[in-house]
Amino acid sequence: MHQLKIIQEDPYLKNYERQLINRIEWYQNTKDYIEKHFGTLYNFSNAHLTFSFNYDEKNKGWWFREWLPHAHQVFLIGDFNDWNRSSHPLKRGNFGVWEIFLPDVEYKDKLVAGSEVKIHVIADNGALDRIPAYIRETSEDENHNFNGVFSGFNTFKWTDENFRKQKIETPLIYEAHIGMATEKEEVGSYRDFADKILPRIKNLGYNTVQLMAIQEHPYYGSYGYQVSNFFAPSCRFGKPDDLRYLINKAHEIGLAVILDVIHSHSVKNRNEGLIEFDGTSLYFTGHHPEWDSAIFDYAKLEVKRFLASNLRYWMEEFHFDGFRFDGVTSMLYHHHGLTDFTEYHQYFEHVNNDAVIYLQLGNDLIHEINPNIISIAEDMSGMPGICRSVKDGGLGFDYRLAMGIPDFWYNLLENKSDEQWHMGDLYWRLTNRRLNEKNIAYAESHDQAMVGDKTLAFWLMDKEMYTAMEKSQENIIIDRGIALHKMIRLITATLGGEAYLNFMGNEFGHPEWIDFPREGNNWSYHYARRQWSLAENKNLKYEFLLNFDQKLIDFIKKTALLNQKDDYKILEDNENKILAFSKGSHLFAFNFGTESFSDFAIPLKEKGSYKICLSTDDEPFGGFERIDKDLVYKTQKNNDLLIYLPSRTALVFEKK
Structure with missing residues (x-):
């Protein structure tokens, strides 16, 4: 070999x-x-076409099947039979599969779309009512009790055929949560998001939407990361067809949609989830010490089939264009990544090889179904090969989230003063990634906005955001915060990866953390929403950050900058906090310091003429309009480029 x-x-x-x-x-x-x-x-991934409810066209009726190899008895119950726990027994078949047939002639008017259902399982752990593993819809009552729902036939009319043939070459991702995408103190809906938020995202210039918390989860405050029903869209936000409406509308306006898929663990609740489903561990092989959840047993073929079928289901039934696989580090290692990775040997110790095989299979499958799929690994370990092909010893992902970048920014802002920032370290942190493995850069995601932490804007401006964001007010803390907010996002987006991500609302510096309703906050929705009106208020400075974000995304798209691989550090001045680098045909100059410089010399390799194409100091971005963008800058005899570089300003030059 x-x-x-x-x-x-x-x-x-x-x-x-x-x-x-x-x-x-x-x-x-x-x-x-x-x-x-x-x-x-592909055939292996068709378990959802066997289990739960599937229609038999030949025999005119619905089959219901469930995999419960260690159960003693199984019954189908629901409002169709007045929740009778003995009237509809399932028959045990091969390989631990139980089944029952419900002919139309008898059940056409009893088992209808919207009927609530469960299975009654008698096993070594007692006699329990459970939600079917492959159920495609759920319901929640006022007491937060969940049931499975019989969906009937899928009759949704898709109109997105042309879009699905397209490939997003450079994902510019807008990460979003349906429930908190409303300004009202309530849970948002799929329909409202489609009609009100998708146009915002399109107007900002992003080409991809990444949706959190779609798979059903019993506790709203888990951010969607404690999944109970893997095939059911969360009923909090509407019906399955409402989600289809959202995705179809996104495609109509040119936006791809990525699902934040949770295959790293499952909620430990017996009432809603899969724990002890047939009286044994069945799908699982232990408990996650940090997440208080059940860990999938990837060694079992039926578990691999369950998860692979789940990927195919979301692609074919809901037309998702990609997946952000959550918790990949936890999947890859038996210690779940609860360690620091500082040496190469650590990448190859305590590896869960069965999980590696599942991820390889999953990536192979989804790229077979749709070659244009976007596959993203949420991995903080840096394991070599995650974004390489399987044939080359990789796992087959297209992108890895650059999780170290937001950690770097937050540690910097929390622990070091502006005078202590090191330009060389900053450049290295943003460019240090594995060769030929694509990264998604971001300064902050939902992780950094959770309660107990601060958004990037709040780290920079803190309580001043509550009292000094009027445009008529002068405030040096706000001026510094707005200036650095723009610079941090610009340098992260242009140096940190081959794609870019933003969490909703952070583009305009949303001031507050995310805190879902819970007992500790009197079940308040005040912090589980987005205050879009802040950016729309012409009297407030949030508009400056929104304007800049729109300009940044437009710049990235027009220049195809993230496809350029030739970034080169030109100058590192730690005394004055200045960093200059080139990428493609563009020259970047960042002054993170408090002093402005006229005729600042940037040493270039060759002669040339340059013109400013982007300045963070523009007035629409909250700057002070100190830059004359009509000037053409020409190198001197020694190839130095002399520029005016104001304090806390970034300039981007295009070579003429």
Whole structure:
């Protein structure tokens, strides 16, 4: 076998060649087994077409099936039979599959779309009512009790065929939560998001929407990360067709939609989830010590099939254009990543190889279904090969979230004064990533906005945001905060990766953290919403940040800057806090300091003429309009470019 390309590019991996080859061989052995017994990986991922409710056109009726290999008895119950726990027993078949057939002639008027259902399972853990594992819809009553729902036939009319043939070359991602996307102190809806928020996102210039908290979860305050029903869109925000309406509308206006998919763990609730589903661990193999949740047993073929089918289901039933896989680090390691990764050997120790195989299978499957899919790994370990092809010893993701970047900014703002910022360290932190593995850069996501932390804007301006955001007011703290907010987002977006992400509201410096209703805040929705009116108020300075974000996204799109791989550090001045670098045909100059410089010299390699194409000091962005953007700057005899570089300002020059 030829040496893997990933090792050719990174000789430090030579000592781990056997482990990388094992990844390939174990994956291929698993895939061979699947193809032998299921025909294709695509057929393997059709469990949702077997389990729960599926219509039999030939026999005219609905089959209901469930995988419960250790159950003693199983009954289908619901409002169709007045919740009778004995009238509709399921029959045990092969491989622990239980089933019952409900013919139209008898149940057409009893089992109707919207009927609430459960299964009654008698097993070693007692006699319990459970929500079916593959149920496609749920309901929640006023006491927060959940049921499964019989959806009937899917009759939604899609009009997005043309969009689905397109590929998003550079994802510019707007991360959003449906429930908190409203300014009202309530839970938002799929329909409202589609009609009111999607146009905002489009107007800002983003090309991709990433949706949190879609898979059903019993506790709203879990941000959607404690999933109970993996095939059901959360009923808090509306019906499944309302979600389809949202995605169809997004496609109509040119926005791709990514699902934040949770395959790293599951809620431990028995009433709503899958724990002890047949009286045994079944789907799971332990407990996550940090998340207080159940960990999937990726070694089991049926668990791999459940999760792979889940990916196919969301793609085919809801037309999602990609997935952000949550908690990948936890999946990859038996210690769940609860350690620091400082040495290469740590990437290859305590690895959960069954989880690696599942992620390889999942990425192979979704790219087979749609070659234009966007596959993102939320991984903080930096494991080599996550965004490389399976044949090269990788896991097959398209992008990795650059999770170290927001951590860097927040540590910097919390622990160091402006005078202590190191320009070389800043440049290295933003450019240090694995060769030929694409990253998604971001200064903050929902993680940084959660209660107990602060948004980037609040770190910079703190309580002054409540009293000094009127445009008529002068305030040096607000001036500094607005200036650095723009600079941090500009340098992160242009240096930190091959794609970019923003969490909703942060584009205009939303001032407050996210805190969902809970006992500790008297079940208030005050912090579980977005105050869009702040950016729309012409008297407030939030508009400045919104204007700049729109300009930033437009600049990235027009220049295709994130596709350029030739960034080069030109100047590092730690005394004056100035950093200059080039990327593509553009020159960037950042002055993070408090002193302005006239005729500041930037040493270039060759002669040229430059003109400013973006300045953070423009008045519409809350700047002081100190820059003459009509000037053409020409290099001197020694190839120095002399520029005026005001304090706390970033300038982008385009070579003429």
